Amino acid sequence: MNKIKVVQLTKKYKKIIISLGVVIVIGGGIFFIKSKNSFGGEINSLSDYVRTVNLEKSSINNSITVSGKVASAELTSVTSSFSEKIKTLNVKVGDLVKKGDVIAILDDTNIKKEIESKREDISTEREKLKASYDKTINSLNTAKANKSLNSAEQDKLVNISKQNLDTANYEFENCKASFQSEESKYKTMISAIKDKQDAYDNSIKNRDNLYSAWINSGGATNSKAYEDYKAAQDDLSSKERELEEAKSLYDYDRIAGNYNAALEKYNGKLNVKQTAQSEYDSAVSTRAKTINNDDSEIATINESLKEINTQIQKLDKNDELKALEEKLEKTVLKAESDGKVTELKATVGSMTEGVIATIQSTDKLIISVNIPEYDISKVTVGMKAEISSDSLTEKIKGELVRISPTASQVENNSGFSADIAVNDAKGLFIGSKAKAEIIMSSKENVFVVPLDAINDIDGESKIFVKDKTGEFKETKVTTGMKNDYYIEISGAELKEGLEVKANVNLEEFDNNNFESDMGGGF
Structure with a gap:
């Protein structure tokens, strides 16, 4: 039932709703609207009623909520690097394929x-x-x-x-x-x-010298030089005899x-x-x-x-032949990833030109979102997220995997584009809208109440708890983590099952704002 219908029903059956009392579930919180008067009393407006919640331990997240579109995290294209006619086309848009499946076969006659x-x-x-x-x-x-x-x-x-x-x-x-x-x-x-030989050799030299002296003096036979020469000649003869005697000996x-x-x-x-x-x-x-x-x-x-x-x-390894054989292999165009055929740009008999088919993974999905500038400093890659969509029956888990380093303008709002990876893509569809709650911190097993259940009285945080007489008793609490809807409380008097007053100004809870209250939740 949409929000407009809820408002219309509220207008039409206001008295019945007030007199009987109903339990309204809004955004995960349970609110009990009951009459202050007896069931038989006259009901004139919603201001006669109070909203309460049953106190239970739960978890609370400090988070920011962003919206975006579901997209594939893995997109591949089936392409041809050359132009040939398509001989066979094995898929159509919407078909699911596996990696290695044959998408199309080109005419290989010329090759x-x-x-x-x-x-x-x-x-x-x-x-x-x-x-x-x-x-x-x-x-x-x-x-x-x-x-x-x-x-x-x-x-x-x-x-x-x-x-x-x-x-x-x-x-x-x-x-x-x-x-x-x-x-x-x-x-x-x-x-x-040797001695005889030396004496003989020396005697020859002496004779030769004296002979030269005699000749140089004029060669007279009656000269002293001649007499010296003749004596040397005689000595040489004596030395020769002595040498011959020695040789013979x-x-x-x-x-x-x-x-x-x-x-x-x-x-x-x-x-x-x-x-x-x-x-x-x-x-x-x-x-x-x-x-x-x-x-x-x-x-x-x-x-x-x-x-x-x-x-x-x-x-044996001819480059031209190898290139032709590789070209022949490329006439069989195969899927490079698992996914769904989301685009087909070819028909049987048409010439190939660039991209023939686009395949997007349906198992690996992301939510493409825009994080406002005022929130960008609060988030970091790796933070967990809870994802909701009209196609989902319950929230699923995700993780912030990418944040753009630069801001961009999206629908007149400046922010940073980001991707949230989906852990389990079952139930999500590519192109559909989704919301993601990026969890910056969280606490488990704590008491939480709607923000409007807290009253600031004399500088202290207090709630109103219904006692056995049906009256609301003022109770002091200590507040902790809070988000846009809930706040953590603790105190010695708190226990599960207590009925706590959600202190909304019911005079403003008229038909004009009832729709927004129903949609906001806690």
């Missing part, structure tokens, strides 16, 4: 032709690369075989030169020992005749002959050894160069094989 053509091109190119690969493999095998032959040949040459070097070294070492023996004898003999000719023969042989063997060493070094160097050349050729062929393999792999 399949392109894929087939591209695969043929790839197959032809693969055959060419395969032939090139096989040819290169043959070249690689030949190069490896050549390397094996060349290595064997070079190893053979190195071994021969090494054997020649070993033989030359052996013969040289044997010759060296014999030479050193003869050299030792020769040096001993030379040492033995120490067997000079035989020892010197043996030494010279040994030296000649030694030098010959040394030359052979040096030649063998040079030939061995050359063989080793040639072997290294040959193997390096073979390895270089093999490495070059392997690089060619690697490049061919790379090209083959590129064919």
Whole structure:
């Protein structure tokens, strides 16, 4: 029953309502309207009655109430990135779909032709690369075989030169020992005749010097210079005889002959050894160069094989073919989330263009609201909320999940847009209106009464409690948390079941404001 009807009924049946007494439920509070007079008395106005509430422990919320529209918290679009005709359309507006359901299928004829053509091109190119690969493999095998032959040949040459070097070294070492023996004898003999040899050499020098002096003096045979020269000549002859005698004594000719023969042989063997060493070094160097050349050729062929393999792999992962296959997959348009199809911009045979369908989740809903500027400082993201709507039989839970950082103008009122997530969306419908009570704080298991039940008497908060005689007794209370309708009270004399006077000015409770009182609630 709407508010206007309640007012009309109240006007029509005022006397009956007053005389009989009724229990009116307003916004969750229970009010008992009873006559002060006996049931038989004449009733003239609502001012003859008082409103009461039964005192019970309940909860009270410090909250603000906002209004808004129900919207989906998860909205996805089914789109096509290219233009093709729609071949099949599987949904209509209002259908419920699951993530992965096929929404529409596009005409894939041209794409399949392109894929087939591209695969043929790839197959032809693969055959060419395969032939090139096989040819290169043959070249690689030949190069490896050549390397094996060349290595064997070079190893053979190195071994021969090494054997020649070993033989030359052996013969040289044997010759060296014999030479050193003869050299030792020769040096001993030379040492033995050294004094005679030195005296002979010095005598030659002296004679030559005196001869030069004689010639330089004029060459006269009757001169002192000539006599000195002749004496030096005689001395040289004497020294020569002495040297020859010493050589004869120490067997000079035989020892010197043996030494010279040994030296000649030694030098010959040394030359052979040096030649063998040079030939061995050359063989080793040639072997290294040959193997390096073979390895270089093999490495070059392997690089060619690697490049061919790379090209083959590129064919297997051809970007153009991959793009076409991905395009083919995209001809099947699927839902990206669960929800209801709320918009459809396509028909069978039409060309796709951007968004084809819009899907909104019906399980994940939000209430889009506007929080007034004067309330924005009171709320924070994460606060709980209680949601009500004409489509709901009882309130459901929610949570404030977003507050805009900037204010905006909504219907001539400045405020901050915000979203309240719905915990259980059952019973709510996208686009419908809803109210949300954002709870800033709350208390449980406390006594609460309507705000107009509190009277300020001599600076103290008091309520009026009906006693056993039917009279209202003044009772002192302590007030606590309050909201737009209720206030928390406590006191030593309070207990559940007490009937408390709600001190409304009944003279103002006429037919003009009855509707607003009924709608306000507590």
